[in-house]
Amino acid sequence: MINDRIIEIEESINRLTVDLLVPIRTSKKVNKEAFDKLYLLLDELKVLIKGELIISRKLAGLLFFIYTSISAEAEHAHYSNPIFIEVGRLEDYLSKILWDSPFGQGV
Template identity: 80%
Template sequence: MINDRMIEIEEAINKLTIELLVPLRTSKKVNKEAFDKLYALLEELKELVKGEVLIRRKLAGLLFFIYSSISAEGEHTHYSDPIFIEAGKLEDYLSKILWDSPFGKGF
């Protein structure tokens, strides 16, 4: 079930997109404050979607766009670079939001 808070989170993430991506693309810098806001929203979202069958297509697309953009920037960096680290951290969040993995549950 899609609730109002999920839509609010989606809108907040959408507003953060410029703060997240413009510094990465233009100066190869991580806006730590924007990423911290993103992760707080993703943490809440992770709990809201737990056990849900569906999430909004717009939300999934937005998360994919942000991840693929950051990942593309991270491909041109060393594994210890902040961009590469943020891409990995975001991937971890998205795997928990977009997939209820049976691994790690004793199977």
């Protein structure tokens, strides 16, 4: 069932949060393996929720927390820094997950 898989993805993302955020906050480094896992989950999530009117507050909140945490660190990074690059990539994913934009239909 799709809802069960969405819950599994949410739990997997929640477990990845420490691996995503701690290296960025403590050593200003990107854990590439953790981000790769996140993007695989987000790719699947994007397909599962396309056209849905409602997603869980917990999932939206988790994605918002991860994004804003990384974004705050990126504000202090040079545009070529991997943190800055990842926040841009994550923003692209979230725009496709949180909004079915009429402007990106063919993309």
